Amino acid sequence: MFDRLLEAPPYSLRQGEKERLLLAGLNELTRFHYEKCRDYARILDAAWGGLGSYGAIEDVPFLPVGLFKERELSSTDGPHIVLQSSGTSGQVPSRIVVDPETSTRQSRALIATFRPILGDRRLPFLAIDTRDVLKPTNLTARGAGVLGMMKFGAKATFALSPTLETDLKTVRDFVAAHGGAPFLIFGFTFLVWTKLYEEFRDGELDLSNAILVHSGGWKKMEERKVPNAEFREALRSRFNLTRIYNFYGFVEQIGSMFVEGPDGLLYPPNFTDVIVRKAGSWEPASLGEEGVLQVVSLLPGSYPGHSVLTEDTGRILAVDNGAEGRFGKAIAVTGRVEKAELRGCSDVVATTRAA
Amino acid sequence: MHLTSLGLNGAETPIDMATLEARLDAARGALVTPFSAERMDLVAGVGDAILKSKSAVSSHVKHFGFWIRKANLRALAQDFERRRPSGTVSRPRGVVFHVPPRNVETVFLYSWVLSFLTGNANVVRLSHDVSAELGGICDLFLAAFEENDDGSQFFVRYPSDSEGSRLISAQSDVRIVWGGDAKIKAFEDLPLRGGGKAIWFGDRTSLCVLDGEKVAALNGAERLDLAHRLYDDIFVFDQMACSSPHTLYVVGDAATHLSGVKALLQTLGEVASERGASWATGHQISKMVQAFASAASGWSREVSWRDAMLTSTVTDRQERADLRVGSGFLNVVFIPALDAVNGILQERDQTVTHFGFEPEAIVSVAGSGAAPGGMRWTPVGTALNFDFVWDGYDLPFELTRLVRVA
Numbered sequence: 017m018f019d020r021l022l023e024a025p026p027y028s029l030r031q032g033e034k035e036r037l038l039l040a041g042l043n044e045l046t047r048f049h050y051e052k053c054r055d056y057a058r059i060l061d062a063a064w065g066g067l068g069s070y071g072a073i074e075d076v077p078f079l080p081v082g083l084f085k086e087r088e089l090s091s092t093d094g095p096h097i098v099l100q101s102s103g104t105s106g107q108v109p110s111r112i113v114v115d116p117e118t119s120t121r122q123s124r125a126l127i128a129t130f131r132p133i134l135g136d137r138r139l140p141f142l143a144i145d146t147r148d149v150l151k152p153t154n155l156t157a158r159g160a161g162v163l164g165m166m167k168f169g170a171k172a173t174f175a176l177s178p179t180l181e182t183d184l185k186t187v188r189d190f191v192a193a194h195g196g197a198p199f200l201i202f203g204f205t206f207l208v209w210t211k212l213y214e215e216f217r218d219g220e221l222d223l224s225n226a227i228l229v230h231s232g233g234w235k236k237m238e239e240r241k242v243p244n245a246e247f248r249e250a251l252r253s254r255f256n257l258t259r260i261y262n263f264y265g266f267v268e269q270i271g272s273m274f275v276e277g278p279d280g281l282l283y284p285p286n287f288t289d290v291i292v293r294k295a296g297s298w299e300p301a302s303l304g305e306e307g308v309l310q311v312v313s314l315l316p317g318s319y320p321g322h323s324v325l326t327e328d329t330g331r332i333l334a335v336d337n338g339a340e341g342r343f344g345k346a347i348a349v350t351g352r353v354e355k356a357e358l359r360g361c362s363d364v365v366a367t368t369r370a371a
Numbered sequence: 372m373h374l375t376s377l378g379l380n381g382a383e384t385p386i387d388m389a390t391l392e393a394r395l396d397a398a399r400g401a402l403v404t405p406f407s408a409e410r411m412d413l414v415a416g417v418g419d420a421i422l423k424s425k426s427a428v429s430s431h432v433k434h435f436g437f438w439i440r441k442a443n444l445r446a447l448a449q450d451f452e453r454r455r456p457s458g459t460v461s462r463p464r465g466v467v468f469h470v471p472p473r474n475v476e477t478v479f480l481y482s483w484v485l486s487f488l489t490g491n492a493n494v495v496r497l498s499h500d501v502s503a504e505l506g507g508i509c510d511l512f513l514a515a516f517e518e519n520d521d522g523s524q525f526f527v528r529y530p531s532d533s534e535g536s537r538l539i540s541a542q543s544d545v546r547i548v549w550g551g552d553a554k555i556k557a558f559e560d561l562p563l564r565g566g567g568k569a570i571w572f573g574d575r576t577s578l579c580v581l582d583g584e585k586v587a588a589l590n591g592a593e594r595l596d597l598a599h600r601l602y603d604d605i606f607v608f609d610q611m612a613c614s615s616p617h618t619l620y621v622v623g624d625a626a627t628h629l630s631g632v633k634a635l636l637q638t639l640g641e642v643a644s645e646r647g648a649s650w651a652t653g654h655q656i657s658k659m660v661q662a663f664a665s666a667a668s669g670w671s672r673e674v675s676w677r678d679a680m681l682t683s684t685v686t687d688r689q690e691r692a693d694l695r696v697g698s699g700f701l702n703v704v705f706i707p708a709l710d711a712v713n714g715i716l717q718e719r720d721q722t723v724t725h726f727g728f729e730p731e732a733i734v735s736v737a738g739s740g741a742a743p744g745g746m747r748w749t750p751v752g753t754a755l756n757f758d759f760v761w762d763g764y765d766l767p768f769e770l771t772r773l774v775r776v777a
Contacts, residue, residue: 055667062666062684063674082660087667295652296679308652327656355653 017041018121018287018314022128026285027277027342031335034344035073038289041314042076042322043069049320052091056320074291074300078310078323084110084268092318101155101267109154110268115318122271125315126164129273129285133261134168134227140194141169142187142226144203144212146176158204160267161231165202175203175211182215191221201228205247205262206236213250223255231263238351244280264349266328268321272313274347279339281346288313290347292332293325306331306350327353372533377497377526379513381506388538391494391525395466395542398492398523402463405489405771406448413519414484415441417511424507431477431607432504434756439484447488447759451767461771463490464568465544470536470558472549472572473498475612476505481757482547482570482766489770492523494539499528537561545570545770570769572762575613575721576695579604579751580712582727583623583705587631597726598638600752604724605639606648606680607755610697613762614722614747614754618692618702620712622727625705629685632703636675636683643680643699650679654698658682661696670694671702691715709736712745720744721762726751 021029021037029037049056050067056079060067064077083089088098088111096115102108114122143166149159166172173190177183201223203212208230228251237247244262251257262276274282274290284290291300292307301307309326316322334346374391375383403410421428421436428436437443455461467486471479479495486493497509509526516524529535540546540561548558549572563569579601589597604616621632650658662674662682670692671684685703686692689711692702706712709732712723723745725733737748746763749756759766 058669059663059666062671063663063676079663080656080660082656083663083667086660086664089667295655298677308656325656325659327653329652353652353656355651355657 021286021314022124024286025341026129026132026275027283027344029286030343031345034286034289038287038312038314039070039073039076041287042073042312045314045317045320045322046070046076048317049091049322053089053320055087055089056091073289073312076312076323078312078325079320080325081110081266081268081327084112084319084321087111088113089319089321091320096318099155099160099267099270101157101160112268112270112321113319114270118316118318121315121317123167125271125285125287126167126273129275130168130229133229133259133275134200135198138168138170139227140190140199141166141172142175142190142194142199142201143172144175144201144207146178146180147174148178155267157232157267160270161204161265162202164270165200165229169200169202176207180207180211182211184215184219187212187216187221191223195222195225198225198227201226203230204232205230206232209237209240209242209247213254217250217254221255223251223257226255226257227259227261228257229261229263231265248280264328264347266311266326268324269311269313269316271315272311277339277342277346279334279337279346281333281339281348283342283346284311284344286344287315290330290332290345292330292347295353298325301331303332303335308353309347309349329353372529372535372538374527374529374533374535377509377513377528379510379517381510383528386527391527391539392542394522394525395492395494399465399544401523402465402492403490405461405463405767406444406451407490409519410488410490411441411444411448413515413521414439414488415444417508417515420511421508429504430603431755432508435477435480435508438481438757444488447767454768456773458776459773460776461489462774463492464770464772465491466542466564467491467493467545467547467770468539468543469493469495470546470548470550470554471495471497473500475608476501477508478612478757479547479549480505480508481759482549482572482761485759485766486545486547486770487524489767491545491770494525494527494543496535496539497526497528540564540567543567548572568769570764570766572613574719575762576717576719577614577616577722577724577754578618578620578715578720579616579724579726579754580620580622580706580709580728581632581725581751582709583621583628583631585727586621586635587623587628589631589635594635594638595642597751598635598642600726600750601635601639602642602646602648603752604754605701606643606646606699610699612755615697616722616724616754617695617697617700618704620715621703621705622707622709622711623705624707625685625687628705629703632685633675636681636701636703637678640678640681648680648699650698655679655682658696658698658700661694661700665694665702691717709733710739712736713739716744718743720746722747722749722754724749724751724754 070076085108090113092115099112100109175187264274264282272288274284291310294301294307309328309330312323329351330347330349336343376386418436418439544567547570552574659676662676665671665684673685675683681699683701
C-alpha cells in the first residue's frame with residue numbers, strides 16, 4: 017500500500033482513489049498504535065469511544081500536535097531515537113520516537129516528494145541559515161528543515177553567521193562557483209526574504225539556475241505584508257530566480273511535505289492528506305472555508321502521529337484541479353490559531369518586570 | 372526613578388518621591404474616622420454611577436457596583452461596629468500601599484475600598500496596561516476625591532525595576548500584595564515603616580464539592596439554575612481567578628451519579644454558549660491537549676472535548692486533581708463522603724464552593740479539617756463574590772488599630 021502510494025508520481029491520485037487507499041492504511045495504523053502504544057490506547061478509550069473501524073478518513077481519531085510536548089508517545093520496543101524539536105528555541109520541545117523503519121519511510125517519502133523538483137543528482141546546496149541551527153539536542157523547526165534538505169544537497173554552504181548576518185562573500189563565492197548549473201537554495205521564508213533578497217536587492221546576483229525551496233516563517237512575512245505572489249515576483253525580477261517551491265510541513269510528521277504547485281497552492285503527496293476542521297465543533301469545514309488543519313500520513317509507525325490536528329489554519333481551495341498533473345486537495349495555509357493570554361490572580365515576577 | 376501620579380482621564384503627572392512622601396505624611400496626620408459618613412457616601416456614589424452606567428459593564432464590575440451600594444456599606448459598618456470589643460475605639464492604620472494583581476485587576480478595588488472606608492490614606496500601584504473599564508472606575512473615584520477635596524488617595528505608576536516599591540514601602544504602615552508567590556517574594560525584603568504590617572494574597576487554588584445524589588435528582592429547571600451559578604464561578608476571569616474552581620468533587624460514585632453530572636456539564640456548556648462565552652481556538656486546542664494528556668497518563672478514564680465551551684475529564688481515582696488549565700476545563704472526581712474533602716485540601720486552597728449539603732454539614736467539615744487549606748466555604752455561584760473576610764484575613768480589622776479606652 018505504502019509502496020504503491022510512494023512509487024506513483026506524488027500528486028497523481030484522484031481524491032476518491034487516494035482516500036480509499038489512505039483509509040485502509042490509516043485504519044491499519046490506528047489499530048497498530050492502539051495495540052503497541054499504551055498512552056494512545058488510553059486516549060482512544062477515554063476520548064474516542066475505543067478503537068473503531070473507520071469508514072472515512074475524517075472519522076479516523078486524531079491527536080492534537082501539542083500532545084507530543086506533553087508525552088513521549090512510542091509504539092516501538094525496538095531501537096529508536098527520540099527526536100526533540102521545538103518551533104523556536106526556548107519552547108518546550110516535541111518528543112518524536114523514530115525507529116529505523118519509520119526513518120526509512122520518512123527518507124523515501126522526502127525523496128519521492130522532492131525528486132520531481134530536484135532531480136536524481138545531489139545539487140550544490142546553499143542554506144540561508146547558520147550552521148549553528150543544526151544543534152543535535154533540541155532541533156528547531158528550522159534546523160529540521162535544513163537537515164532534511166541536506167539529503168538532497170552536496171557541499172552544503174551556510175550563508176549566515178551565528179548571529180544571522182549574511183556573509184555576502186560566501187554567497188557570492190558560492191554562486192560564482194556553482195551558478196552555471198542547477199543548484200539548491202533552502203531557507204525559511206523570512207530569512208530568504210530578509211537575508212538573501214533584501215541584502216542583495218541592490219547588488220548583482222544571478223540565481224537563474226537556482227531552485228529555491230522555502231518554508232515556514234509566514235507570520236513574520238505577514239507582519240511585513242509580503243504575500244507569496246510578491247515574494248515570487250521580487251525574486252524573479254531581481255535575481256531571475258523562477259523555480260521557487262514553498263512547502264508546508266511540521267516536525268511531528270517529518271517526511272510529509274506539502275509542496276507548492278504552479279498555482280501557488282500547497283499539495284499533499286499521495287501518502288498524506290489534509291482535513292480542514294471548524295474550531296469548536298471540530299467538524300470538517302466545507303471547501304474554501306477556513307479552519308484548523310489536520311494532517312494524516314502513512315509514515316509514522318514508531319509513534320502514533322498518523323493523524324494529527326495542527327495549530328495551523330488554512331483552507332482547501334481546490335480538489336482534483338489537475339494543475340500540471342496535480343490531483344487531490346490543494347490548500348493555502350493562512351496562519352496559526354490565536355491564543356490570547358489568560359488572566360489570573362497569579363502574577364509572575366517576570367511579567368511584572370516586563371510591565 | 373520615573374514616578375507618575377494618575378489623574379482624570381488617564382492623565383499622568385510626574386511626581387518626585389520627596390513630594391509624594393510629604394503628601395503621605397500630611398495625609399497620615401489627617402486620617403479620618405473609620406466608616407465616616409463622608410467616605411461612605413463617596414463610595415456609594417461611585418457604586419450608583421457604575422450601576423447606572425449606560426455602557427456595557429462586565430459582570431465582575433457590576434458585582435463591585437452592587438457591593439459598594441449604600442445598604443451594603445451600612446451593613447458592613449454596623450457589623451464592624453458590633454464586633455468591636457467594648458472599651459475600645461478604632462483608628463485607621465495610616466498609609467496603606469496596594470500592589471494589585473496584574474490580570475484580575477478589579478479584585479484590588481475591594482481591599483482598597485475597605486482601606487479607604489476604614490479611614491486610611493492609600494497608594495495604589497497601577498500597571499501600565501489597565502483595562503478601559505478599570506480606568507473608568509478610577510476616573511469615577513478621582514473625580515469624587517477632587518470634588519471632596521480629598522488629597523489622601525494616590526494612584527501611581529513606576530517601572531517595576533526601579534526603587535519605587537522600596538521607597539513607598541518605607542512610607543507605608545500596611546502593604547497589601549496581590550499576586551503569585553514569586554511576586555510576594557520580591558516584596559518580602561522591602562521593609563515597611565516602623566511597625567508596619569504586610570498582608571499577602573498569594574497563589575491560591577479553589578475547588579467545588581457537589582452532592583451526587585442531589586445533582587442526579589435535579590429537574591430541568593433546577594439543573595439550569597445550577598448551571599447558571601456554575602457559569603458565574605467558572606467562566607469569569609477565564610477561570611483563572613484564585614477562587615475559580617477547577618475540579619468538581621462529587622460525593623457519590625460514578626456508577627450511580629456520573630450520568631447526572633454529565634447532564635449538568637452539558638447544560639453548563641449550553642449556558643456558556645448562550646451567555647456568550649467564547650475561547651480563542653488556541654485555548655480550545657490547549658484544553659484538548661491537556662485532556663488527552665490526562666487520559667494518556669491513566670488519570671482520566673473519560674474525557675469530553677467536543678464541547679466548544681467546556682472540556683472535562685472524569686477519573687476513577689479518589690484523590691486530589693491538580694490539573695489547572697482554565698478557560699472552561701473541569702476535572703470530575705468522585706469521593707465517598709463530604710468529610711473526604713479534608714483529605715484533599717492543601718494549604719494553598721482557598722475557596723470551596725458547595726452544592727447540595729445541609730449548612731450544619733458544611734460547618735462541621737469546615738471546622739474539622741486538620742489541613743490549613745479551605746479558607747472559605749461558599750455556595751456554588753458565589754465563588755468570585757468578594758467578601759471582607761478573604762484568605763483568612765478580616766480586612767476591616769487588619770486595616771485599623773484598636774485603641775483601648777479605660
